[in-house]
Amino acid sequence: MSGIVLSASVRQNLLSLQSTADLLATTQNRLSTGKSVNSALDNPTNFFTAQSLDNRASDINNLLDGIANGVQVLQAANTGLTSLQKLIDSAKSIANQALQTTVGYSTKSNVSTTISGATAADLRGTTSFASATASSNVLYDGAAGGTTAASGTTTLGATQGAVTGNTVTAADGSTALSGAITLLGTTAASKLSTSPADGDTLTVNGKTITFRAGAAPASTAVPSGSGVSGNLVTDGSGNTTIYLGTNAAPGATVGDVLTAIDLASGVKTSTITNGAATIGVASAATPSSVSAGGAVTLESSKGADLSVTGNADFLNELGLTSATGGGNATVTATRTTSSASLGSLLQDGSSLNVDGHVITFKNAPVPGSSNAPAVPSGYGVSGNVLTDGNGNSTVYLQTGTISDVLKAIDFATGVQTFTLNGSGGGTLATAVGQAPSTINSSGQLKLSTGINADLSITGTGNALSVLGLAGNTGAATAFTAARTSGIGGIAGKTLTFTSFNGGTAVNVTFGDGTNGTVKTLDQLNNALQANNLAATIDANGLLTITASNDYASSTIGSTAAGGAIGGTLTSALTFSTASTPVQDAVAQTARANLVSQYNNILNQIDTTSQDSSFNGVNLLNGDQLKLVFDETGKSSLNITGVTYNSKGLGLAALTVGVDFIDNAASNRVLTSLNAASSTLRSEASSLGSNLSVVQIRQDFNKNLINVLQTGSSNLTLADTNVEAANSQALSTRQSIAVSALSLANTSQQSVLQLLR
Structure with missing residues (x-):
């Protein structure tokens, strides 16, 4: 072919066509493979870099199966722990x-x-x-200076x-004004200018x-x-209704008002028989009155100060207040003390509680005395004291004395008796x-x-303070004093018990209950409780020390x-x-059944711990799990398994007749179970932490593979848009090159035509 001679234009067009064909082939290859780099010849750097990234992604992807298996191993172990915890709870x-069984x-x-x-x-055997x-x-009387000692004849009442x-x-x-003046009426010379209305009230000493x-x-x-007396109806206790009558037929008088006030204050008394009230003046008392000149004088009783509260206009009408109007005003009259009375006066209604018996101080004359009500049935009077014969008394303030108070206290303590x-x-x-109680020359x-x-005395009102019973510690709330007791032979003696089943050794001394000594059964039990012992005593004085329920199987004083x-x-x-404990057959049978259930x-x-495996790995049976997270093996996690069968959890099979036989044995088992439960919770926390780490690394590897593969693709993938455009351009170029080559050939054919 070397002998063939092409023209320069043909040769140039042919070379251009060959170059376009090569480029078109390259572009079509990229479009068909989707890659711009298909071999090291395309781009050695990108090709080998992408190959390295793909290889690492493949290596990491191969590790994912092992990690996934590791997750399941951990899940299996966690499932086993959950079941073990439920079994522990059942135990x-x-x-x-x-513990709840008999x-x-x-x-x-x-x-x-x-x-x-x-x-x-009192355990002392008194x-x-x-x-x-x-x-x-x-106590001082009311003589001037307030330093004269009171005596038994000093009165509780005053002037x-x-x-x-x-x-x-x-x-x-x-x-x-006189006592005969009426509150209502038609004659101005015989009535008040202002009279009370129906429903008005006066309050007198309550x-x-x-x-x-x-x-x-x-x-x-x-x-x-x-009972009714004239225009008055009284309840015998000082509450009275005054009937006004009418203007045409006046009823109540000023004298009736004064009588009602005296009934309320205790200056006067009423005796009620078949609905009729007989009103008299209390012994040695001066009733309220109206002077010849028209001045009203209100008298308090000897047993209480006087306080009268009522309509101001009405009290002003009687000349008792300067206040006027529809509101209330108050008029008072205060007793005065003397050498015959106490310097401090008892309040009406005050009381003493003496050894559970009540002594009440009352502003009234003594029942059965002149112009006083009769002695109630079931009661008797001794001096100025009314008593029920069982230690509960009332001392009457108007004529009562210190000696009467002492007598009432003796009735309450049993020092004196009064047989009705x-x-x-x-x-x-x-x-x-x-x-009997007395008052000495010093008062x-x-x-x-x-x-x-x-002796135990508490009080209400001012009884404690007036009688000098301000408490043996000065607290003014109670007065106490102990009897002289003939103590039995154990006073001052000491009782000891060495430690019983790990309790606190007992060392108690019997005495009056103070300074650490023991007097009562409660005090003894407080000392014995910490040593797992308890005490009881019967009516015959039999003191018994018994083992507590927790250690019912133990013998007091035994070596064990x-x-x-x-x-x-x-x-x-x-x-x-010390007696040996006697088993209850029924109860022990029930406890033996519980031992069997426990075992x-x-x-x-x-069996649960043995079955908690996955793919042959059991973290609850001592196996180990190693997980590799990267292709070099440098990043890994070693999880050491545990042996969580009953022995590994510190639990041992129980023995009938030894375990569960008493509360202490049951509590020991509970202690072991609580420790096992804590162990399981701790291991569950550890497994959870490891599982979290593994899952995080699993997600990390998946994301890393994606990163590597994306990086590889970025280095080798072709841009299909660009390559498609290139393909179109090269096709056009190829067509043009073919046409140019054809034109070149055509010029040569023209020369051939000339030669013909």
Whole structure:
């Protein structure tokens, strides 16, 4: 072919056509493969870099299967832990059933001794008591200076207080006020200018006086328990209704108002019989009155100050206040003390509670006295004291004395007795071997405690402070004093128990309950509780020390349990030999069944831990798991398995007759179960942490593979838009080259035509 001679134009067009064909072939290859670099000849750098990236992505992708298997291994272990926790909870339920089951012993180990005369309140074996004497603060009478000692005759009441109003007149303005002046009426000379309206009231020392229109009812029409006297209806307790009558037939008078006030204050008394009230003046009392000049004088009683509250216009009408108007005003009259009375006066209604008995102080004359109500049925009067014969009394302030108070206290403590005779009287006697309470020359009350109980006095009102019973610690809330007691042989003796089943050793000394000594059963039990022991005492003084329910199977003083008894008390009293506990067959059978159930749970724990595997790897049976996260093997995670069968969790099979036999044995099992439960929770937390790490690395590797593959593609992939355009351009170029080659050939053919 070397002999063939082509023209320059043909040769040039032919070369151009060959170049276009080569380029077109390259472009078509790129379009068909989608890559711009298909071999190292295309672009050595991009080709080998992309190949390296693809190789790494492939290596990492090969690791994903192992990581996925690792996740499942961890999931299997976590599922096993969850099941083991449920089994542990079931075992706890069985142990708790053992705690709630009847104690497995009908009789627990105990030691006992008899203390003559001992009670739960006093274990010392007190056999007798003597009355002691307690002293009050000094009491003074009302003599000037306030330093004169009171005596037994010093009265509780005082000199009556009085308040005298202004001189006033009747409605005519010239007739002097008198007790006969009516509250209503038609004649100005015989009535008040301002009178109360129906329903108006006066309040006198807490009692109520009510004004009513119309005439007083007949004795047959008054409420039960009340009585009528003239224009007054009274309930016998100081509450009174005053009937005003009418203008045409006036009823109530100023004298009636003063009588009602005196009934409320205690200056006057009423005795009610078949609906009729007989009103009299209390002993040695001065009633309220109206002077000849028309001035009203209100008197307090001896037992209480006077306080009258009512309509200001009405009290002004009586000359008792300068206040006017429809509102209320108050008028008072205060008692005065003297050498015959206490310097401090008792308040009406105050009380003392003495050893559970109540002494009440009342502003009234003594029942059965002159102009006073009769003695109530079931009560008796001794001096100025009304008593029920059982230690509850009322001391009457108007004529009562210090001696009466002491008598009432002695009734409450049993130092003195008053045997009722059924007619309002009785027989006063002093208990054998005791002395009544007195007041000494210095003015101190000398209170006998009696032998029935230690003296305890509390009060209401001002009774405690007035009588100098401001508390033995000055708290002014109570006064106490102990009897003199004849102590049994264990006072000062010490009882000891060595540590019983790991409890706190006991070392108690019997005494009065102070300074760390033990007196009561409660105090002894407080000391024994920490040593797993308890004490009881019966009516015969039999003191029994018993093992607690938790250690019902243990014998007190045994080598295994401890709790040996000793101390100086054992030399004064003889304790029995510690008894051995007696099993309750029914209860022990129930506990034995629980042991069997518990052991079945342990078997399930063993099989569950063995079955918690995946693909031959069991992290709960001691296997190890290694996971590789990168192609070099430098990034990895080693997870060491645990052995969580029953033995690995610290749980051992129980033995019938040894375990669950008492609460302590059950609690030991519960302790082990709680520890196992904590272990499982800790391991679950660790597995969860590892699973999180593995899942994070799994996601990381997936994302990294995508990054590597994307990088590889960026280096080798062709831009199909560009290549398609190139293909079109090269096709056009090829067509043009063919045409040019044809033109070149045509010129040569023209020369051939000339040669012809």
